[in-house]
Amino acid sequence: MDITAKTAGELHDLLVQKEITSTELTHAFLDRVRRLEGQVQAYVTVTDKSALKRAAEVDAKIARGEAIGTLEGIPMALKDNMCTEGIRTTCSSKMLEEFVPPYSAEVAIRLQEAGAILLGKLNMDEFAMGSSTENSRFFPTHNPWDLERVPGGSSGGAAASVAAAEAVYALGSDTGGSIRQPAAFCGVVGMKPTYGAVSRYGLIAFASSLDQIGPLTKDVRDNALVMNAIAGHDRKDSTSVRFDKPDYTQFLGKNIKGLKIGIPREYFGEGIDSDVAKVIWDAVAALKDLGAEAEECSLPHTDYAMPAYYLIAPAECSSNLARYDGVRYGYRAEGDDLISMVRKTRAEGFGPEVKRRIMLGTYALSSGYYDAYYVKAQKVRTLIKQDFDQAFGTYDVLLSPTAPTVAFKFGEKSSNPLSMYLSDICTVPVNLAGIPGISIPAGFVGGLPVGLHLMGKAFDEGTLYQVAYAFEQHTGFHKVKPSTKEVAAHGLE
Amino acid sequence: MAWSDTYEMVCGVETHVELATKSKIFCGCTTEFGGEQNTHVCAVCSGLPGVLPVLNKEVVNLAIKAGLALNGEIAEFSKFDRKNYYYPDLPKNYQTSQYDLPICKNGWLEITVDGAKKRIGITRAHMEEDAGKLVHSGETITSSDESYVDYNRTGVPLLEIVSEPDLRSIAEVVAYLEQLVQILDYTQVSDCRLEQGSVRFDINVSLRPKGTSDLGTRTETKNLNSFASVRHCMEYETERQAEVLDAGDKVVQETRTWDEGKGITISLRSKEEAHDYRYFPEPDLVPLVIERSWVEEIRRTLPELPTERRMRYESLGLSEYDAGVLTSSRALADFFDEALSRYADAKILTNWVMGEFLRLLKANQQSVLDSPISPVQLAELLELIDKGSISGKIAKGVLEDMYATGKDAALIIKEKGLGQISDEAALAEIVEQVIAAHPQSVEDYRAGKERAIGFLVGQIMKATKGQANPSLVNKLLKEKLS
Numbered sequence: 001m002d003i004t005a006k007t008a009g010e011l012h013d014l015l016v017q018k019e020i021t022s023t024e025l026t027h028a029f030l031d032r033v034r035r036l037e038g039q040v041q042a043y044v045t046v047t048d049k050s051a052l053k054r055a056a057e058v059d060a061k062i063a064r065g066e067a068i069g070t071l072e073g074i075p076m077a078l079k080d081n082m083c084t085e086g087i088r089t090t091c092s093s094k095m096l097e098e099f100v101p102p103y104s105a106e107v108a109i110r111l112q113e114a115g116a117i118l119l120g121k122l123n124m125d126e127f128a129m130g131s132s133t134e135n136s137r138f139f140p141t142h143n144p145w146d147l148e149r150v151p152g153g154s155s156g157g158a159a160a161s162v163a164a165a166e167a168v169y170a171l172g173s174d175t176g177g178s179i180r181q182p183a184a185f186c187g188v189v190g191m192k193p194t195y196g197a198v199s200r201y202g203l204i205a206f207a208s209s210l211d212q213i214g215p216l217t218k219d220v221r222d223n224a225l226v227m228n229a230i231a232g233h234d235r236k237d238s239t240s241v242r243f244d245k246p247d248y249t250q251f252l253g254k255n256i257k258g259l260k261i262g263i264p265r266e267y268f269g270e271g272i273d274s275d276v277a278k279v280i281w282d283a284v285a286a287l288k289d290l291g292a293e294a295e296e297c298s299l300p301h302t303d304y305a306m307p308a309y310y311l312i313a314p315a316e317c318s319s320n321l322a323r324y325d326g327v328r329y330g331y332r333a334e335g336d337d338l339i340s341m342v343r344k345t346r347a348e349g350f351g352p353e354v355k356r357r358i359m360l361g362t363y364a365l366s367s368g369y370y371d372a373y374y375v376k377a378q379k380v381r382t383l384i385k386q387d388f389d390q391a392f393g394t395y396d397v398l399l400s401p402t403a404p405t406v407a408f409k410f411g412e413k414s415s416n417p418l419s420m421y422l423s424d425i426c427t428v429p430v431n432l433a434g435i436p437g438i439s440i441p442a443g444f445v446g447g448l449p450v451g452l453h454l455m456g457k458a459f460d461e462g463t464l465y466q467v468a469y470a471f472e473q474h475t476g477f478h479k480v481k482p483s484t485k486e487v488a489a490h491g492l493e
Numbered sequence: 494m495a496w497s498d499t500y501e502m503v504c505g506v507e508t509h510v511e512l513a514t515k516s517k518i519f520c521g522c523t524t525e526f527g528g529e530q531n532t533h534v535c536a537v538c539s540g541l542p543g544v545l546p547v548l549n550k551e552v553v554n555l556a557i558k559a560g561l562a563l564n565g566e567i568a569e570f571s572k573f574d575r576k577n578y579y580y581p582d583l584p585k586n587y588q589t590s591q592y593d594l595p596i597c598k599n600g601w602l603e604i605t606v607d608g609a610k611k612r613i614g615i616t617r618a619h620m621e622e623d624a625g626k627l628v629h630s631g632e633t634i635t636s637s638d639e640s641y642v643d644y645n646r647t648g649v650p651l652l653e654i655v656s657e658p659d660l661r662s663i664a665e666v667v668a669y670l671e672q673l674v675q676i677l678d679y680t681q682v683s684d685c686r687l688e689q690g691s692v693r694f695d696i697n698v699s700l701r702p703k704g705t706s707d708l709g710t711r712t713e714t715k716n717l718n719s720f721a722s723v724r725h726c727m728e729y730e731t732e733r734q735a736e737v738l739d740a741g742d743k744v745v746q747e748t749r750t751w752d753e754g755k756g757i758t759i760s761l762r763s764k765e766e767a768h769d770y771r772y773f774p775e776p777d778l779v780p781l782v783i784e785r786s787w788v789e790e791i792r793r794t795l796p797e798l799p800t801e802r803r804m805r806y807e808s809l810g811l812s813e814y815d816a817g818v819l820t821s822s823r824a825l826a827d828f829f830d831e832a833l834s835r836y837a838d839a840k841i842l843t844n845w846v847m848g849e850f851l852r853l854l855k856a857n858q859q860s861v862l863d864s865p866i867s868p869v870q871l872a873e874l875l876e877l878i879d880k881g882s883i884s885g886k887i888a889k890g891v892l893e894d895m896y897a898t899g900k901d902a903a904l905i906i907k908e909k910g911l912g913q914i915s916d917e918a919a920l921a922e923i924v925e926q927v928i929a930a931h932p933q934s935v936e937d938y939r940a941g942k943e944r945a946i947g948f949l950v951g952q953i954m955k956a957t958k959g960q961a962n963p964s965l966v967n968k969l970l971k972e973k974l975s
């Protein structure tokens with residue numbers, strides 16, 4: 001038995017039954033990280049000492065006969081844009097390479113209180129800008145299904161770590177698809193919750209009105225368990241919403257008979273790989289087998305989502321990233337005076353994609369352009385929201401591919417930003433509308449995973465879990481593990 | 494010939510007021526003035542990566558209160574925006590402020606200049622966060638080898654109050670600012686400690702030929718922090734603009750700064766160099782929806798404002814001038830009212846408050862709030878004069894002792910034996926002694942020399958060390974000599 005292959009739900013039972021200890025479990029994961037990291041490169045920082053210390057504490061608790069929580073003693077990791085007190089938090093940027101936050105993100109605190117064992121911090125596209133993790137300042141992360149290919153991004157480290165069983169689960173962040181697209185590329189379950197469902201306090205901002213933290217897990221049940229731990233109002237985040245947080249696991253196992261699924265035809269247009277589309281139509285057939293009603297529908301403003309997104313997100317990013325000036329923390333270049341110091345710091349500290357977006361955003365907000373770009377993009381955003389509102393008047397969930405293609409090769413899109421941007425075409429509208437979206441394994445094309453994207457009403461993550469779980473249990477794609485020789489060699493038998 | 498013979502001045506003022514909250518606008522740090530550098534800071538106000546602002550409700554309460562006191566409309570829907578610019582005293586390199594939907598609009602206040610009343614419009618009032626403070630090793634940031642930043646002030650809540658360009662003379666400007674600061678002081682929206690920079694003024698001024706209605710090109714002089722510097726700065730700036738216009742040149746639209754030492758304004762940056770602040774809605778805060786019940790609740794807490802108080806004092810028989818002085822600060826007016834509740838003669842009380850009391854404060858460079866004499870203590874002193882326990886003249890000395898020691902008047906009179914002799918039997922004895930000792934004066938008086946009685950009174954006062962009740966002395970003397 002390789003315990004690293006197991007889900008959080010299964011491991012919890014083993015811990016309670018004293019079949020394993022948290023220390024053994026943590027060692028198993030740290031060993032696996034040590035052996036696989038040479039190929040996968042999911043981690044920026046591994047916190048082995050503190051992880052083992054925490055595990056020993058949980059074991060002591062179990063030994064005392066105390067009850068443990070569902071996630072207690074279970075090893076996990078965080079995308080490196082969530083602040084962790086005393087542990088460097090880099091955003092995979094030279095700018096924050098040495099930055100050690102004096103405080104922890106709310107999600108990190110909640111997981112710590114739930115007894116989670118933090119294994120380390122995960123690689124990402126610099127400041128969460130990118131779709132392949134190639135924009136990391138340190139190194140690209142490799143897709144465990146094919147090491148020649150990208151894991152997706154920006155939460156590429158998070159998706160790869162879960163797919164390669166280098167962590168039981170991980171938290172990622174999603175601004176335009178950054179949880180769901182890598183989840184699809186790496187064959188794991190990734191949830192982007194409703195905007196305001198999970199606190200952003202301590203998440204290093206890319207685009208404040210779009211960013212949302214969510215779990216990447218091996219299966220749907222684990223995803224619901226992690227959501228139980230991290231979701232809910234936080235007074236430190238004014239945009240977090242007071243809502244009645246359900247137990248997300250209560251939706252698992254409910255049948256989906258009569259459930260109405262809309263399939264927006266705009267999500268199957270040009271650029272969607274036909275083999276990927278076929279996998280999605282097979283998924284639709286499976287859902288129909290389970291009793292759901294599915295039909296085509298329309299979200300007419302979908303075409304305008306990408307342009308609106310690439311004005312709003314860079315606009316917010318240009319302001320959010322202004323604080324990295326070398327004055328207070330982070331990288332500082334030598335300069336002759338204040339202005340040259342700030343200029344050189346930003347020129348040397350940021351990578352090209354970050355600079356591109358800062359420039360785009362600065363331009364979009366400039367006097368004379370503001371109305372034509374930023375204001376217009378916000379109007380488009382309202383129209384996209386209205387599209388969804390209208391569709392959800394008829395349908396319980398909407399369905400699409402998560403990404404237009406399977407994982408692409410390194411370098412394939414990195415020279416053309418626009419083609420890279422298009423890999424988020426199915427996920428971006430969900431962020432603009434602030435609604436939840438989940439990607440679950442739905443099959444394969446050429447041995448590479450394809451993600452099924454389900455979109456729900458605001459704060460209706462429950463129904464997404466209901467449909468996702470029914471599909472997962474029916475199809476079993478989540479049980480297929482990467483078979484590259486490097487990954488397989490380390491025992492996922 | 495003065496420029497005012499040829500030109501008319503048009504002026505509007507932006508006033509930045511530090512709101513009197515205990516904690517900062519978006520975090521829990523204290524707003525206390527001073528403190529060792531960078532000790533009143535946290536992750537949020539120092540702008541660390543990942544932090545988020547949470548609006549302090551008390552800031553909104555005070556902004557609403559100020560808005561109501563300035564007769565403004567309180568917005569039902571208001572929001573915050575980011576004002577983007579780079580400066581090391583600004584940790585996020587943007588200031589969270591309010592742009593197109595401020596909390597208050599369309600207010601006004603009334604000023605009186607040379608007896609004429611005038612209403613000055615207030616365009617808007619909005620909430621924002623203060624920046625930190627730069628400390629340079631040299632004179633300026635560019636000429637210094639090293640500069641340091643103190644973020645203690647960062648995130649202190651400010652209210653920016655923007656007037657309409659309704660002001661037409663320096664006297665009107667000063668009257669407006671005095672009235673504005675009085676209102677903010679009365680409503681306790683701000684501590685109004687100008688010397689600590691808790692109120693700062695930006696002056697927009699232009700000139701135009703008399704009789705014309707188009708606006709001339711204006712300049713904005715930033716960061717003045719006293720009425721005196723506003724007055725001096727405006728005297729300079731209007732003179733300067735008049736000279737430019739007289740020479741047939743055009744005034745350059747620009748931002749200027751006041752050099753207090755040299756007594757001149759200096760150009761900071763022209764319109765072309767002006768920042769593009771790239772305002773956009775603050776995505777980390779939700780829009781502010783202000784229920785009418787909230788506004789009404791705050792309206793009920795509004796105190797009597799300076800104008801109302803002045804009118805009440807005038808109705809007590811005080812002159813317009815006296816009422817104006819007494820209401821010049823809430824602390825002084827409160828002092829007066831508290832004393833008045835104990836000592837009902839408003840005119841006598843006014844004379845003492847505006848005379849001896851203010852003189853003592855000024856001599857000791859203290860404010861009413863620091864006064865060691867309480868209103869009740871002052872009232873007690875005046876009661877003792879009325880009862881004849883001491884004379885008015887002695888009372889002045891007693892008040893000085895009260896100021897120096899904080900003791901009650903009665904105690905000082907007792908300790909120093911200053912009690913006025915009003916005991917008729919005791920005084921009669923002294924009167925007789927004096928008459929016996931000065932037969933010549935007695936003879937003079939009886940011969941019709943009225944003046945002689947003055948000498949005798951003086952001798953009696955001398956013998957009693959000034960404590961004899963003067964009217965009793967007069968009465969006794971006349972009885973004995975008749």
Ligand SMILES: [Zn+2]
Binds near residue numbers: 520521522535538
């Ligand atoms: Zn603070």
